[in-house]
Amino acid sequence: MKIRLDNVVKTFDTFRAVHGVSLDIGSGELVALLGPSGSGKTTILRMVAGLEFTDGGTIHFGDQDATDIPVRDRGVGFVFQHYALFPHMTVAENVAFGMKVSKVKRSAAEIAARVDELLRLVRLEGLGNRFPNQISGGQRQRVALARALAVDPKVLLLDEPFGALDANVRRDLRRWLREIHEELGITTLFVTHDQEEALDLADRVVILDQGRIVQEGTPEQVCRTPNSAFVMNFLGDANRLPATVSDGKARVGGTELEAAGFANGRANIYLRPRDLDWSATEPGIAATVTRVIDKPDGRRILATTVDGDHVELDVVPETVARVGDSGFVRIHRARVFAEAG
Amino acid sequence: MSAPSRRKPPRVGDSPAIRRMLIASVLVVGAILVLAPLVVILYQAFSRGIDYFAEAIVHPDTRHAIWLTAATALIAVPINTAFGIAAAWAITKFEFRGRRFLLVVIEIPFSISPIVAGVAYLFVYGLQGLFGPALDAAGVKVLFALPGIVLASMFVTAPFVARELIPLMQAQGRDLEEAATSLGASGWRTFFSVTLPNIRWALLYGVVLTNARVMGEFGAVSVVSGNIRGQTNTLPLHIELLYHDYNTVGAFAAASILTVLAIVTIVAKVLLERQGAGRGGRPALASPQGPVSPQGNPS
Known part of the structure; x- marks a missing residue:
């Protein structure tokens, strides 16, 4: 699923968080939104998800104008920075939630089979009966991903997916996310303030500053030919x-x-x-x-x-x-x- | 205990003398202020034997007072619970103009004397009041009847549920609801499957407190109820009436009912707090690494 942002604007009260951002994301691409805090990267991600509405501009999913489609019907998988797992549900119940509330009715057996399949995909077989506070941070992140994938999203969105994890857990999860992406081929957009993470994981890096795109390109392009002192400084x-x-x-x-x-x-x-x-x-x-x-x-x-x-x-x-x-x-x-x- | 040779308390402010003195003084004051009166109530209630106690309880006026109090609670508590959830939701999940003002408004009943509330209701619903004549013309009796008692009780207990929920819902943020919505859940589904289970202990605690206060409210209700024996007397008002009639045993017998209610409330509160402590914290707030030792199943 291609995503196209055209001149997207978002203003909070008097503060303009995003200034006319235009961006094309190819089908199956893995793109990083990279920028310091306050650069508007999370706001852009939330607008693509439908968790925030745009104040101007349009967002297209493929040929469909998704700008005003509510998050519930937008068909995106969103992974939150702090996972947002439902603490009163087991891991399996968390993963099954999206299928249970879906307008597409599925039998209990179907749901259970799909939950097993997803837990295998994220390598958490056997942990289905645990509660989120009984597993580690890295495991929670993988549950959050399985839960987002369970609704067969057209687009996968991740907000600082590894922000709350230890450095070594982070590196492992990063490589693993790359593998999952290659396996499933879902168009994926993720937000990070960590240049190493963006360069390690993404096909393409979009660097933001103060609500504007300052440079976009492959990791090689932005590393070898930074177009501004800001990019040069920010990348290392x-x-x-x-x-x-x-x-x-x-x-x-x-x-x-x-x-x-x-x-x-x-x-x-x-x-x-x-x-x-x-x-x-x-x-x-x-x-x-x-x-x-x-x-x-x-x-x-x-x-x-x-x-x-x-x-x-x-x-x-x-x-x-x-x-x-x-x-x-x-x-x-x-x-x-x-x-x- | 600290090493005796060094004669230092193990922690700052933990010297044995101070500790013993503080604990002892709190125990003594607590016994005199809180426990002694409770014992007296129960003792007085049964002072002329259990038969006399039973007779005082089943007296028609007392029975009516109990019924009226229960009816008031049955109406006021659910309404205030719904109000409290709505208010906490509005304050914690939305940003809007006047949010802080709403927070202050909700707290007003905490800081205002209940009797002031009662008098205010007289001015609003009384015959010389704002809506009084119109209501009277329509044949609706608010004051000196059940509606007035319910309204006054609701005013006094309006903040209880909201105050319990606001800090919790603030700490939880909007992530869980956003996650549920992004997974395709409707608003109602999100509320019942995600929000409610995560606030249930705090909510129950708020309900228990509201109930205790509604049943025990005296000041506001005494103004609007008119104190008509057998008609508009709630249990607390009835106790006062019996006491003024020099019916000490009757007063204490009725009081013992409220006391038992209070004890039930406290037990419920302790149980709820224990449940609340066993509640799984939000994943992000729990220890970031390594499995946490399994706690009580939170469901």
Whole structure:
């Protein structure tokens, strides 16, 4: 089922949460809405679900205008951030709920068979008689997914699906959700503020800021060619150094970088810690080490440049650096953005 | 106990002297203030023997008072329960202008003296009052009759159910209802299958409190009922009347009925609270990881 959002607007009281968002989601696609809190991503998801109505614009499911279809009839599966499992029902009763209240009447045996099938799918066989407070957070999340899938939704919507879980449980569930998606092929839209989660899971990432889409594309596109300083910063650690552009070159601390198409004057260059290296000798930007943090896969050097800017570098474990050492920061890769972009 | 050598209480504010003093003083004051009068009531009620007690209870005026009190509760409690659920629902699940104002309005009966409510009802429904003449012309008797008693009791107990439900429903939020609706449930289905089961203990507790207060209400009812013996006297009013008649045993016998009612209420409350404690918390609020040790089956 294709989803098309056309110029969707939502305003809460006086606060405009979503400003004219347009988005096409292909059938069977797995798309992440990624953004900081307050970026409107959850509001967009809830409008697609029908839990909020739009103040402007349209939402189409396939060729059908779904903008004014109430959530009850919209045929979406919604997974809540805090699961929203019914605490007074067993796991099996939770999964069966949607089928029991459905306008399509099913026999008790049919429902029971389908519940078993879904519990197998989410690998919770044998837990059907437990209550939600008797299972772990990861298991609850899987029950919530099984419950949403039970009504054969046209579209699956997940609100921060792994937000309340431990980091390692999260990673497992993520891979597992990807597998389920590949198995069922349901068009899926999920919201997250965690870039790692979005990049790990999604076919396509939609990055939002202050109620607007700032960039959308495959994980590769948004990672390799971020179109703004915001995206660059939001997707991962980035150092910012002020630079001067002249004749298509950006200069910072004696290093020259390609900056074709930028107007002469001031600009900012953004550098990932991994795209920098530390060297005792020139060339590079002169800097002094202020701190070294050791990690399992390398060292992070915190340093201050001669111009007083703070930079962080991720270097191989063999790199020799001590607090107070003077040396040079070498730039392997960088992106230039106009100032206040 | 703490290590004697260091002579320090195990926790801050847990020194044995203070602890013993506090517990002892609360027990003594509680016994004098609360327990002693209860014992006196029961003792006085039976002071002239069980036969005299039974005679006092089955006296037509007393029987009528019991009947009237029960009838009042049977009408007032269900209406206020429905009102309380509706009010709690409106306040916790919707955002609207005047929401905080509504919250204050619901609490007014808590802070106002019941007798003020009674007098106010006189002005509204009395012959010189707002609706009085119109009601009188229509032949509807509100004051000095059952409707007035019910209205006054309802005023006094209006907040009870809502006050029990609001904190709980606020904590539960709208997720469960939204989940049920997104799964295709109708509004009624959502209410009966999802909302009601999750508030049932708090609701029952509110109902028990409402009932206790309706049956025991004196101030507001005494103004609007007119105190007509055998006609508009509820049990609390009847007790006062008997007492003024110097019929001490009769007064205490009638009072003992209310006392027994109160004890039943308290037992019900304790049982409900225990049930409520066994209620599964919302999944998200329960421990995030690892199975929780199985509690009593919440259904």
